[in-house]
Amino acid sequence: MEDLMQKVISLAKRRGFIFPGSEIYGGLANSFDYGPLGVELKNNIKQEWWKRFVQKRSDVVGIDAALIMNTKAWEASGHLENFSDPLVECKKCHARLREDQIQDSKCPSCKGKEFTKPKNFNLMLKTFLGPVEDAANTVYFRPETAQSMFVDFKNILDTSRQSIPFGIAQVGKAFRNEITPGNFIFRMREFEQMEIEYFVKEEEWEKYFDEWLGEMKQWLRDLGVSEKKLHYVDIPDGERAHYSKRTVDIEYDYPFGQKELYGLAYRGDFDLKNHMEASGQDLQYTDPKTNEKFLPHVIEPTWGVDRSVLVAMLEAYHEEEAPTAEEGESAMRVVMKFPFWIAPVKVAVLPLVKNKSEVVLKAKEVFGLLKERFACQYDETGAIGRRYRRQDEIGTCFCVTIDFDTLDDNAVTLRNRDTMAQERVPLDSLASTIQERLYDKNN
Amino acid sequence: MEDLMQKVISLAKRRGFIFPGSEIYGGLANSFDYGPLGVELKNNIKQEWWKRFVQKRSDVVGIDAALIMNTKAWEASGHLENFSDPLVECKKCHARLREDQIQDSKCPSCKGKEFTKPKNFNLMLKTFLGPVEDAANTVYFRPETAQSMFVDFKNILDTSRQSIPFGIAQVGKAFRNEITPGNFIFRMREFEQMEIEYFVKEEEWEKYFDEWLGEMKQWLRDLGVSEKKLHYVDIPDGERAHYSKRTVDIEYDYPFGQKELYGLAYRGDFDLKNHMEASGQDLQYTDPKTNEKFLPHVIEPTWGVDRSVLVAMLEAYHEEEAPTAEEGESAMRVVMKFPFWIAPVKVAVLPLVKNKSEVVLKAKEVFGLLKERFACQYDETGAIGRRYRRQDEIGTCFCVTIDFDTLDDNAVTLRNRDTMAQERVPLDSLASTIQERLYDKNN
Numbered sequence: 001m002e003d004l005m006q007k008v009i010s011l012a013k014r015r016g017f018i019f020p021g022s023e024i025y026g027g028l029a030n031s032f033d034y035g036p037l038g039v040e041l042k043n044n045i046k047q048e049w050w051k052r053f054v055q056k057r058s059d060v061v062g063i064d065a066a067l068i069m070n071t072k073a074w075e076a077s078g079h080l081e082n083f084s085d086p087l088v089e090c091k092k093c094h095a096r097l098r099e100d101q102i103q104d105s106k107c108p109s110c111k112g113k114e115f116t117k118p119k120n121f122n123l124m125l126k127t128f129l130g131p132v133e134d135a136a137n138t139v140y141f142r143p144e145t146a147q148s149m150f151v152d153f154k155n156i157l158d159t160s161r162q163s164i165p166f167g168i169a170q171v172g173k174a175f176r177n178e179i180t181p182g183n184f185i186f187r188m189r190e191f192e193q194m195e196i197e198y199f200v201k202e203e204e205w206e207k208y209f210d211e212w213l214g215e216m217k218q219w220l221r222d223l224g225v226s227e228k229k230l231h232y233v234d235i236p237d238g239e240r241a242h243y244s245k246r247t248v249d250i251e252y253d254y255p256f257g258q259k260e261l262y263g264l265a266y267r268g269d270f271d272l273k274n275h276m277e278a279s280g281q282d283l284q285y286t287d288p289k290t291n292e293k294f295l296p297h298v299i300e301p302t303w304g305v306d307r308s309v310l311v312a313m314l315e316a317y318h319e320e321e322a323p324t325a326e327e328g329e330s331a332m333r334v335v336m337k338f339p340f341w342i343a344p345v346k347v348a349v350l351p352l353v354k355n356k357s358e359v360v361l362k363a364k365e366v367f368g369l370l371k372e373r374f375a376c377q378y379d380e381t382g383a384i385g386r387r388y389r390r391q392d393e394i395g396t397c398f399c400v401t402i403d404f405d406t407l408d409d410n411a412v413t414l415r416n417r418d419t420m421a422q423e424r425v426p427l428d429s430l431a432s433t434i435q436e437r438l439y440d441k442n443n
Numbered sequence: 444m445e446d447l448m449q450k451v452i453s454l455a456k457r458r459g460f461i462f463p464g465s466e467i468y469g470g471l472a473n474s475f476d477y478g479p480l481g482v483e484l485k486n487n488i489k490q491e492w493w494k495r496f497v498q499k500r501s502d503v504v505g506i507d508a509a510l511i512m513n514t515k516a517w518e519a520s521g522h523l524e525n526f527s528d529p530l531v532e533c534k535k536c537h538a539r540l541r542e543d544q545i546q547d548s549k550c551p552s553c554k555g556k557e558f559t560k561p562k563n564f565n566l567m568l569k570t571f572l573g574p575v576e577d578a579a580n581t582v583y584f585r586p587e588t589a590q591s592m593f594v595d596f597k598n599i600l601d602t603s604r605q606s607i608p609f610g611i612a613q614v615g616k617a618f619r620n621e622i623t624p625g626n627f628i629f630r631m632r633e634f635e636q637m638e639i640e641y642f643v644k645e646e647e648w649e650k651y652f653d654e655w656l657g658e659m660k661q662w663l664r665d666l667g668v669s670e671k672k673l674h675y676v677d678i679p680d681g682e683r684a685h686y687s688k689r690t691v692d693i694e695y696d697y698p699f700g701q702k703e704l705y706g707l708a709y710r711g712d713f714d715l716k717n718h719m720e721a722s723g724q725d726l727q728y729t730d731p732k733t734n735e736k737f738l739p740h741v742i743e744p745t746w747g748v749d750r751s752v753l754v755a756m757l758e759a760y761h762e763e764e765a766p767t768a769e770e771g772e773s774a775m776r777v778v779m780k781f782p783f784w785i786a787p788v789k790v791a792v793l794p795l796v797k798n799k800s801e802v803v804l805k806a807k808e809v810f811g812l813l814k815e816r817f818a819c820q821y822d823e824t825g826a827i828g829r830r831y832r833r834q835d836e837i838g839t840c841f842c843v844t845i846d847f848d849t850l851d852d853n854a855v856t857l858r859n860r861d862t863m864a865q866e867r868v869p870l871d872s873l874a875s876t877i878q879e880r881l882y883d884k885n886n
Contacts, residue, residue: 016504016602022513022594024722028582029572031511033595036504036603043493050486055818058810061459061479066633067616068474070465087574096574125570127584129472129632131530131539131622139471141570151465152476159459160479161824173510173616179574189572190509279467367501375498381604 005255008313009184011334015394017041017313017344018185030181030188037394038309040344040375042192045223045308046171048341049194053169053215060167060196061160065148067173068129068139076278077147077271079124079140085179086118098179125175125189141175146300149197150271154283163288164296165208167198171305183256185306192305199285199296205266209246212301213264216250220262223308224315224339229253230261243270252311261311263302269295312342316395322420336395337418340438345396346374347434350387352403354380363402366412366427370400373431374438392417398434448698451756452627454777458837460484460756460787461628473624473631480837481752483787483818488666488751489614491784492637496612496658503610503639504603508591510616511572511582519721520590520714522567523583528622530564533557541622568618568632584618589743592640593714597726606731607739608651610641614748626699628749635748640714642728642739648709652689655744656707659693663705666751667758667782672696673704686713695754704754706745712738755785759838765863779838780861783881788839789817790877793830795846797823806845809855809870813843816874817881835860841877 012018017038021031034042054062074080086099092112099118106113124140142148149156149168156168171194181187200208213232220230231251240247250262272295276283284293313336322333340346347370351363360380367378377396379387384401391399399415406412406427414425414433425433455461460481464474477485497505517523529542535555542561549556567583585591592611599611614637624630643651656675663673674694683690693705715738719726727736756779765776783789790813794806803823810821820839822830827844834842844856849870857868857876868876 013598014602016599019595019598019602021509021511021591022516023598024594024718024724024726025513025515028509028511028513031509033506033508033591033598035506035595035599039505039507042507047490056814058814058821062482063476063478064482064485065476066464066471066474066631068464068471068633070468070471072468073465121574125572127568127570129568129620131564131620148464148476151467152462152478155456155462155466155476156459156478159457159462161822177572177574188509190511275467281467283467371499371501378501379604 003255004314004317005184007334008310008317011317011336011393012038012184012313017394018309031190032185032188037344041312041338041342042305042309044342044344045312046192046194046305048222049219049303050169050171052219053167053196057167059162059165060169060198061156061162062169062171063149063152063156064170064172065145065152067141067175068127069142069148069151071139072278073147073151073275074124074140076274077150078274079143079147080122083124083143084120084122087121087179088115088118090115096179101180121177121179123176123178125177143176144174145170145172145193145195146197146302147271149195150275153199153272153275154281157285164285165198165200165204167196169194169196171195183254185310186254186256186259188306194303194305194308196301198299198301200299201294202269202297205245205268205297205299208299209264209266212299213248216262216264216301216303219303220250222339223312223342224337225252225311226315229315231258241265241267241270243268252307254310255314260304261307262304263300265300265302267298267300269297271298272296312338333389333392335392335417338395338397340397343395343397344375345377345391345394346398346438348377348379348387348391348396348399350378350384350399350401351380352384352401356404358407359402359404362406366400366402366430370431370434374434388415388420397438400430400434446698447757447760448627451753451760454760454779454836455481455627455756460837461752474633475628475631480787484755484781484785485748485752487785487787488755489635489637489748491665492662492746493612493614495662496610496637496639500610502605502608503612503641504599504605505612505614506592506595506599507613507615508588508595510584510618511570512585512591512594514582515721516590516594516718517567517583519717520593521717522586522590523565526567526586527563527565529561530622531558531561534559539622544623564620564622566619566621568620586619587617588613588615588636588638589640589745590714592638593718596642596715596718597724600728607728608641608643608647610639612637612639614638626697628753629697629699629702631749637746637748637751639744641742641744643742644737645712645740648688648711648740648742651742652707652709655742656691659705659707659744659746662746663693665782666755666785667780668695668754669758672758674701684708684710684713686711695750697753698757703747704750705747706743708743708745710741710743712740714741715739755781776832776835778835778860781838781840783840786838786840787818788820788834788837789841789881791820791822791830791834791839791842793821793827793842793844794823795827795844799847801850802845802847805849809843809845809873813874813877817877831858831863840881843873843877 016035020027021033022028088099090107090112091114093110095109128137130137233249235247247265252261272283316336316338318335349367351359370376401413411424411426415422459478463470464476465471531542533550533555534557536553538552571580573580676692678690690708695704715726729736759779759781761778792810794802813819842858854867854869856865858865
């Protein structure tokens with residue numbers, strides 16, 4: 001299992017999905033950059049999420065708020081006081097550790113057993129706005145996207161003509177000064193969230209909680225995540241935040257253990273109440289029918305963007321025995337079986353040979369045509385079998401091969417990534433055939 | 444002219460395009476949040492840019508790099524030493540000012556004439572990674588997207604099979620601790636860039652410089668920016684960075700003066716050379732034909748995302764005398780004449796009346812149909828004329844009105860935002876008619 005993690009990390013680096021940030025300078029504390037394929041994969045996920053949960057719904061609107069917020073917001077939300085982890089230091093090797101993550105009470109570095117007393121270490125990244133580095137100018141990068149949706153609640157209510165139930169959605173970065181970041185893009189200090197605050201009447205919270213749980217399950221199916229690796233963990237009484245009547249952690253069997261992927265929380269009116277008291281602004285909602293004023297309650301589904309990418313890559317990774325029908329093809333192939341909609345490259349256009357100008361010209365013509373509609377790659381280097389393997393490894397859904405026959409019959413070979421089945425398709429209907437296959441609900 | 448700025452700011456706030464960040468807490472030093480309409484407008488711009496300059500081209504690949512980079516990168520790039528503004532303090536009122544922005548040598552607050560000696564104030568936002576706030580843990584948020592594309596150059600070259608000329612593109616946030624932010628979203632401490640580093644052979648730099656200048660001009664036309672408000676300012680010898688043989692600032696006549704919008708710079712091999720020396724890594728490119736090794740030279744076109752939004756809004760804002768054909772319509776209308784492709788809402792569906800269930804049901808059916816394909820709003824509140832005005836004010840391209848006749852003839856009224864012309868369109872062909880009009884090249 002750990003092996004799978006190493007294979008995915010290695011493929012991610014080798015093929016330009018994800019590589020260490022600032023790598024030529026020795027990297028930077030578990031930070032990562034998305035490369036050419038990774039950024040397309042990630043954008044496909046973010047854009048589908050936005051389309052599904054914002055644009056196609058009439059009851060959800062989006063925002064994009066500043067990453068740095070007024071410090072009073074973090075006082076009101078409790079983050080300034082409570083958003084911390086218990087930090088201890090190993091007395092022997094001075095490693096700094098999260099007390100709650102130490103297993104068997106031994107230091108993971110030196111096996112030492114003595115630690116300093118834990119102190120609360122606030123996880124927010126601080127900076128200074130303006131020319132003087134003092135307390136008055138100290139501000140924080142948001143540790144979650146959520147609070148800006150509460151702080152902007154009134155502005156959105158006033159301008160968007162929504163009535164309850166309705167949601168505010170946001171996709172964006174958040175920052176946590178984790179004591180021990182790690183596991184590739186699983187825990188980074190700089191990460192991205194997709195989050196919705198869904199405002200409801202208190203008496204309807206259970207109905208909408210269930211509805212969003214259903215939406216999250218459907219999303220996971222569409223992302224290609226195996227049901228059997230998912231755990232819907234109902235957080236028991238006493239372990240939930242005091243204001244929450246129900247919280248479900250959606251956990252996944254990563255190669256490094258069962259850990260959090262997404263979360264769904266019922267937050268009551270805790271946040272709006274805090275911000276109303278601290279700001280002195282009336283954040284109540286007025287029912288247009290009854291004129292009743294009240295603070296809405298909140299259902300909060302949260303998706304990690306980077307974790308979505310990680311899980312999608314872990315699930316997609318396959319090694320298969322493959323027939324060696326083609327020259328240069330190895331008997332083993334690595335294939336990223338992404339659901340078609342997230343695949344960074346949909347189609348590769350491959351001239352069978354690169355030393356016949358008619359074939360190459362035709363291939364470029366086909367490429368020109370297809371790249372207007374699909375994310376496409378053109379590749380003419382190496383034996384055709386090797387090129388198929390190269391495309392399999394990045395999860396390209398279809399390969400289109402232009403050969404000598406194409407010049408006569410105006411048709412090409414269309415190869416399916418998963419079945420490796422090849423069929424002859426007339427150029428006239430190539431784009432529409434690919435379109436159909438890509439958006440076939442069974443894929 | 445200043446008036447136009449106030450009108451746009453007020454509309455942006457009133458209609459949920461853009462409002463002050465953390466507003467219920469008194470805001471935060473010229474920070475702004477994009478609301479429901481603003482985020483769609485901004486996303487339309489970013490996504491079209493990505494489609495045009497990354498996905499539809501075979502010679503440009505994208506990345507999305509971490510916002511915090513290894514400090515060695517900022518040493519190598521010169522930012523740590525030189526990315527600063529001259530900071531002075533007024534001796535009378537202690538206002539902190541940028542020396543190069545003081546006009547007539549008078550303090551803008553108190554008209555004082557004496558200032559402290561200027562000191563170099565570094566504009567990068569610093570923070571601390573890890574549990575100790577000391578020099579070793581000090582890191583900086585990037586002040587530009589550019590450097591990560593140079594730092595990642597080798598990883599991208601090794602994984603993307605590109606050969607020169609080719610480009611690396613990125614859309615993302617950057618941060619500058621401006622001494623005097625201001626002018627709405629023109630100068631914020633947290634802002635977004637769209638940027639390309641285009642790598643060429645030294646002897647071909649002029650050709651590609653001109654090509655990118657052409658691309659930027661075409662982009663500005665498509666964004667709806669008047670030619671006559673644009674200034675292509677060739678930065679003269681002695682004012683350019685020492686490594687640049689040509690830099691063009693693309694400036695715009697904002698209501699507050701002629702100031703920078705976009706930029707295009709020829710940066711030579713300055714950046715790759717610096718990072719190669721500082722990192723000790725070989726960042727040279729090997730010509731696949733001649734096997735010659737060399738450092739590519741760079742053409743850098745940069746687009747401000749927030750400035751694109753600002754200019755699009757300033758250009759779109761119109762006040763017009765309008766015929767008062769409809770009840771409740773005022774003789775004056777405010778209309779945001781966005782190019783259709785950036786408009787946050789493409790179609791509004793309006794039942795003529797809201798108290799006839801057949802009309803309302805039909806309208807909801809039409810809405811259900813259209814919102815699968817277009818960004819849609821449904822509005823049944825108020826007189827139809829007032830609803831047209833409401834949609835004009837947010838730049839909705841088309842209004843579809845469902846009336847009593849619709850129940851008989853299965854046709855609706857389609858109203859064009861700019862001409863206000865109304866035509867009867869059968870429901871069968873409504874979606875395709877709208878599609879055609881929206882993507883008609885003349886709009």
